[in-house]
Amino acid sequence: MQILFNGLIQGLLLALVGLGFALVYNGTGIFHIAQGVIYAGAPFILLMCVQAGVGWSVGVVLSLLFAVVLSCLYEVANHGPLQKREASKEIHLIASLGVYISLVQVIAIIWGNETRALRNGVDETINLAGVILTHSQLLGGAASAALLAAFLIWLKRTDIGLQFRALSDNPTQLSLMGYNIRRLRVVVFALSGLLTAAAALLMAVDIGFDPHSGLQMVLLAMVATIIGGRGSFLGPIVGAIMLGILRSQVVWYASARWEEAMTFLLLVMFLFLRPQGLFGQAGRVEAQL
């Protein structure tokens, strides 16, 4: 039970990152590795703000703002121009990888390579019907569940949510209807950055952070997106929660060192047995290139 809950909370946090990845991946087809920079960078901005003595709330707002601006910059300066030249997906992937590698090194040069923590000392715990949770776990779980629910409602209820779904279905058709998809893509990136940074801050409070944690998170988010099913927004959330639970079970029953291998074995199993994922629509994999 305890392990299940740990996994669930890890999964909820991962779901935020997964949704951030899926937003960009569904909407634009870009393999958004540079998302890792946002994940790694946001806690450092918060840390800087707290150390400068501007208070937590201002710090959180500033780091979320940083994430949104950076994420928009990706689209405006990197992927937008590439898209205009009709670059292939591989080129987008390579460009995104390049951005990730260089910006993470910038973070490491500014703040050092060490692991940092946002809080001091041992966290207080709370006992809920036999399950012991730390305060930061509780905060992480509750905040991410709320954010996910808000996002899903927003996607269903608002006009721009409808445009998002249309963009991930068929961007050409959407632009033929007279919608400005370039601007919509920037919004997609902004929202993705916001979700990622929120997850990063919640995770940083719980387990600390370092400049190089981004790539691993993005890979997990990618796995969650694929097993959830591309094209779907509920998929990555369910996928991420599954992944979080699986990973915590592996840590408990085998060893933390097998976490990665098990994650990717799950991915391979899905790719072979159900390439469209849990909530995706079946189609020829080759046809979706």
Next chain:
Amino acid sequence: MNYLLHLLIYLDIYLIVTMSLNLLMGYGGLLQVAHAAYYGIGAYVAALAMLKFGWGFFPAVGLAVVVAGILSLAVSLPAWRFRGDYFVMVSLAVQSVGYSLLYNWVDLTNGPFGLTGIPRPSIFGYEFDTIGAVTLFASVTAGMCILCTVLLLKSPWGRLLKAMRDDELAARSLGKNTRMAKLQAFMLACALVAVAGSLYATYVSYIDPTSFTLDESILMLSMVIVGGTGNIRGPLVGALILITLPELLRFVQIPDAVAANVRLMIYGLLLVLMAHFRPQGVSGTYRLQ
């Protein structure tokens, strides 16, 4: 002088690596990110054969080549079904599982502590124990590997690979067995990179799993992308650039603490610049599509 010879050995090793990766990327059109795993498998199998069985260098390399060739099925069989993003994910999974095995199979690989005391290569009783001799040996090996690859690519088999890259369905409809060709290409590439891995193992005489991570795969990928794909000189140029560039940085006064970060930052920037302005690389002919 020794410093230059040392660089030359590294260059030789990476020449083999980039040639083999070019076979997959430039001629097969597949973005393979599991190459460091095969490099590691080559290094470990050769080292273990020499240390545990007391084999000579050549039988050990032979074994490494065979093992890597067989294990290449792990990426080549999925490549029958998946292209594009999906193939990238499969090879990511292989990379991650391969690394976990090297790291976790402690009885065989000694886990994170690595293997020490790997002997230098010897031929007919003459041991290549000075750095000059090793340089000669590595250069001859690299030269032979490059020659073999060039001859193969000039043959009808090389043309088949190109045809498959440009239009797999068309090649198949002309009665070409593209699946077999893919299998062979992967086998050859993994076998070649295993040769490079065993050269590396005997040269540095100490290996541990951290030399064979995803980052290493990305470095290999960057070499091929920067240099250019689809012809013979592209990967050679790429290896030359990415090996010499960080060495040139030594002569610029950068504090040691951030030297590694600056180097990686430049790799990343190179990738972004290439993606934007020269997708076929410095001297390549094939644009990743």
